[in-house]
Amino acid sequence: MAKVWVYADIGPEGPRPSALELLTKARDLADTVEAVALGPGATGAAAALGDYGAKTVYASDDPVFGEYLGQPAAHVLARLVAEHVPNLIMFATTYDSRDVAGRLQATTGSTLMSNATDVLGLDRARTEILGGTKIVDVSLGGPEPRLVLVRPKSFAAEPSGGTANVVPVVAEVPDELLKAHRVERHEEPASGPKLEEAKVVIAGGRGLQDPTNFALLERLAAVIGNAAVGASRAVVDAGWIPYSHQIGQTGKTVKPEVYVAVGISGATQHVVGMKQSKRIVAINKDPDAPILKLADLGVVGDALSFLPRLIEAIEARES
Amino acid sequence: MVMDVVVLAKHVPDPQGTPELGEDFLLRREGVDGALDPGDEYPLEAALRITEYHGGEVTVVSMGPEPAMTAIRRALSMGAHRAVLITDPALRGADALVTARVLASAVRRQPFDLVLAGIESTDGYTGTLPMTVAELLGVPAATFARRVEVNDRIVRTERQTEEGYDVVECPLPAVVTVTAGATEPRYPTLKGIMQAKQKPVERLTAADLGLSPEELAPTQSVIAVEAAPQKAVGEIVQGDDAVTRVADFLAEAKVI
Structure with a gap:
């Protein structure tokens, strides 16, 4: 037995x-x-x-x-x-x-x-x-x-x-x-839905060029609604965004209705945490980026000029 | 408070390269460019800072075939004081438990206050080896540290959690695993590279560690490898239509 x-x-x-x-x-x-x-x-x-x-x-x-x-x-x-x-x-x-x-x-x-x-x-x-x-x-x-x-x-x-x-x-x-003693616990407050539960996950990588550009992802998440912002290991390692946002082998595994990868190349480390997403959209400047092979819809172009126009278009549809 | 710090280091196939499996289902390591695992540079940097502040020495311990000297030289040129390399044909195909036994036996041969390691290797991603080493050494482990400091023989860390972080305090000796991003690893200087050539590297075999053949026998083996089903090629758009197409796609998925 x-x-x-x-x-x-x-x-x-x-x-x-x-x-x-x-x-x-x-x-x-x-x-x-x-x-x-x-x-x-x-x-x-x-x-x-x-x-x-x-x-x-x-x-x-x-x-x-x-x-x-x-x-x-x-x-x-x-x-x-x-x-x-x-x-x-x-x-x-x-x-x-x-x-x-x-x-x-x-x-x-x-x-x-x-x-x-x-x-x-x-x-x-x-x-x-x-x-x-x-x-x-x-x-x-x-x-x-x-x-x-x-x-x-x-x-x-x-x-x-x-x-x-x-x-x-x-x-x-x-x-x-009784040696390794947990003396304090800290929860890092996250606004909006949890990464693992959101219907849409918008994740950013090195292609965003600067940590302040994560604000664009936040804005896109806000206009979509029930969306959470994630990140690749590269930008978490670089200190752009807290580890609790990391998606991938070392971070969280997500399976949303739609995954939007912005400026993420698609390294192994990242892909295993998101490949089970129902639909994948990838925006990347590099037409050879591995993430584009995984995407149902791939946009070859500059994320920083693309995202504001996408946010505008969604706002126009919803009003 | 002089500190003896050991850093566990791994030589991995070049993370930028395309890894391949050999006919024996083991990762092909021959004829492949390799490097010190980038994830090991963070604990090494933490170790260097601790000994620079408190005094003491950093010993790098690694298991691997001869090309692992590349990783050892990198660690020595960053500032580690000495190294131990365990090389043995019997260790080819070693699994995490065997590797932990080898590393723990090598660490035990010298005095240590702190054993630092990365949280997982870039090639194998097992992510449990340092805890197994800690158990074999009979010491506590403060794992997944994004911050490490030592004071009065207590190591204090910020431990990554699912929700945020915890503060952990642990008396020495202890094992600590360090996340990427915890420190900014230094680049080797020319002086460091020159000095590295003079630093002692002790070479050991499994027999030197007194491990029995049973203890060296792996308990897992790959029995089948197949290609994962390929996803159908998606649609690629660019230019002015891209915005409309993505918005339509989101609408079709009923998320806007």
Whole structure:
């Protein structure tokens, strides 16, 4: 009897959507689907986790898991693994889960695969490499449980209507693992819809030439409505716009109705975070830019003169 | 407070080039121009600033075939004091766990206060190796730092989060992973390039690290590679009609 676990990230508003996506997939892989939720809100999240397929939720609301990075969660998860022996654990690609999964593989000697876009079985997962041009199937060997970090939005979350049995977990974390202490949390306020939820995403890159030109993207987002502004890694690295706007391998994965790439060349790093968009528009000066090959509609031209005219045209239609 | 800082560095195929897979499904590294992973320049810069301020030395530790010396030389010419390169044919095809064991064993051979690394490599993007190294070393990790400072044997970082950032404080010794953009990496000076040639580079094999064949055996392997379905070629417009066409496109998609 195969047993698959989902390590569920819990946010301030309950389980993160990625946890529900992974549970939906886990139901295809095993008869026994269970979740581990560690940190404040874990017990409260069990109902939602059960609704998406977890039959058991190992839960601890202990604040230690939020206050200290990686080590307490990895320690308790390793203990639960030794006790309950799952075949496979799926993690979402979040900062906290990467910390936990990376540590767990050292303890269990298990294999850990990152950036999976699909899980094909208990010992097999799929990823995309070289800018999404190649699909690669990877066989996972070594001791169980096999560990897989899955990219967000790889699966659609569908409820199964189940309920979970909650098994309380006692934290019992040794003091020497209480070191990397989260002493402050800061939310960077974002106006408008979230990048992951907006119907339209307008993203800017180096082709904008200057950080002040992001204002053009903001204006376009405002006239379209329900639109959010994103960015390529190059301009985030250059300090033009905060990291929370970054789309791509290291940043957010988006899947909007329409994605508008402005002055973005289309490097691998960026493409994997947006290629699942329903429709793609790209505006680029360089007719050979890789992003134009991905676009449903490509505009070859200067974004800085194009955008004001586009904003004007949309305003004219809407009035 | 003199600091011993280790930076984990990787030699990657030229990020501007077109990477290819060989018949063994491994990334082709032979005959391909390579460089120090650009993502490793940020932790290296952070390490140099920390030792310039507090005193101490920066040791670069890298695993890779002979051409990885290119990356080592770059790091030394930027200002790192010494380097360790682990080269062994047995390590070809090493996965993240094997690589972490090798690097952790090499780091453990010297005193260290801080191990700095990038958040993920530009070629493999695994993004978990430093945490595995931290666990093997038995030290805490302050990961995804967009800002790093050290005071009184405490490293204080700003940790990138989904919503903004957190402030993390961690006693040394510790592993810290540094995001791109956290620092502005310096360019090597001519003097730096000349001095790099005199700096010590220690060369090790897997046997020198005392790792068993079992510990060096990869646990993942690529079993199939296929081309992703190609998207149909889209429409390309330019000139005066482009504005109308894009507005029509947005209207067809019912977003305006």
